[in-house]
Amino acid sequence: METLGLPSLVLMENAARNIAELITTRIRFFPPPVAIIAGPGNNGGDGLAIARQLDGAGIPSRALLVGTLESCSPECRTQAHALQAAGYPLQLISNAEDVALWLQGAGCVVDALFGVGLRRPISGPFASAVEAINRSGLPVLAVDVPSGLDADTGASVGDLSVRANLTASIGGLKAGLLRPEARPCAGELVAVSLGLPTNRI
Numbered sequence: 001m002e003t004l005g006l007p008s009l010v011l012m013e014n015a016a017r018n019i020a021e022l023i024t025t026r027i028r029f030f031p032p033p034v035a036i037i038a039g040p041g042n043n044g045g046d047g048l049a050i051a052r053q054l055d056g057a058g059i060p061s062r063a064l065l066v067g068t069l070e071s072c073s074p075e076c077r078t079q080a081h082a083l084q085a086a087g088y089p090l091q092l093i094s095n096a097e098d099v100a101l102w103l104q105g106a107g108c109v110v111d112a113l114f115g116v117g118l119r120r121p122i123s124g125p126f127a128s129a130v131e132a133i134n135r136s137g138l139p140v141l142a143v144d145v146p147s148g149l150d151a152d153t154g155a156s157v158g159d160l161s162v163r164a165n166l167t168a169s170i171g172g173l174k175a176g177l178l179r180p181e182a183r184p185c186a187g188e189l190v191a192v193s194l195g196l197p198t199n200r201i
Contacts, residue, residue: 008042008075009075009078011194011195012042012045012046012049012075012079013049014193014194014195015046015049015170015171015192015193015194016046016049016050016052016053017049017053018168018192018193018195019046019050019053019110019141019143019168019170019192020050020053020054020057020059022141022168022190022192023050023054023059023108023110023141024054024057024059026166027059029108029139029165029166030107030108030139030141030166031107031108031139032059032060032061032107032108033060033061033062033105033106033107034051034054034059034060034061034062034106034107034108034109034110035061035062035063035064035102035103035106035107035108035109035110035138036048036050036051036061036062036063036064036109036110036112037063037064037066037099037109037110037111037112037113037129037133038051038063038064038065038066038076038112038113039065039066039067039076039112039113039114039126039147040065040066040067040068040071040072040073040076041072041073041076041114041115041117042073042075042076042115043112043113043114043115043116043117043143043144043147044065044066044067044072044073044076044079044112044113045072045073045075045076045078045079046112046115046143046144046170047063047110047111047112047143048063048065048076048079048080048082048083048090048112049079050110050112050143051063051083051088051090052079052082052083052086052088055086055088062089062091062102062106063083063088063089063090063091064090064091064092064093064099064102064129065080065090065091065092065093066093066094066099066113066125066126066129067092067093067094067125068092068094069081069092093125094125095125097125097128098128098132099128099129099132099133100132100135100136102132103132103133103136103138106136106138107138107139108138108139108140108141109133109136109138109139109140109141110140110141110142110143111133111140111141111142111143111146111147111162111164112143113126113129113130113147113162114126114145114147114148115143115144115145115151116144116145116151116174118147118148118149118150118157119157120157120158121148121157121158121159121160122147122148122157122158122160122161123158126147127160130147130148130160130161130162131160133162133163134162134163139165139166140162140163140164140165140166140187141164141165141166141167141168142162142164142166142167142168142185142186142187143168143170144167144168144169144170144174145167145169145174145176145177145186146161146162146163146164146167146182146185146186147161147162148160148161148162148185149161149162149176149177149182149185149186150176151174151175151176151177152174152175152176153176153179153181154175154176154177154178154179154180154181154182154186155176155179155181155182156185161185162185163184163185163187164185164186164187165187165188166187166188166189166190167186167187167188167189167190168190168192169189169190169191169192170192170194171191171192171193171194172191173189173191177189
């Protein structure tokens, strides 16, 4: 953003489009309807943008935002408003209600709760969401890093992390994903382009 002067929303759109395309090319392993569970930060914004991209491609999906719009980052709030303005059925929760019920009937899950900035153990409704994802038995695609994992060390920040089948790491593989500690949670690793010039920044 600083070097090229590109707004974060542009990079978010690029990442979301490429992850949505990744899902469509692996639709056999990540069948619809695609359930996107988003947190209030920019990782959640990525997830909500993925929901819009999938919807535009005609792939059935549903999105759940854990938290309130007021607690969201500006980019995540923009993505939420865009979905709502388009009439997309975005669901919001701010308490520890049973996310497992919401997941019923889904074909796969996209984990967009937390990204690289997580520094403390997951708790509250976010913990309930992670537990529901792990208990669902559905194939899971993690956006950037599995929620609960430290992107630098590959270890869980606390006792709870999403166990993904595939991690779509944005802009290149995070160092922690390559460490043995990350293997139980990260699954297959795929680097997703941000649409930046190669080897120039």
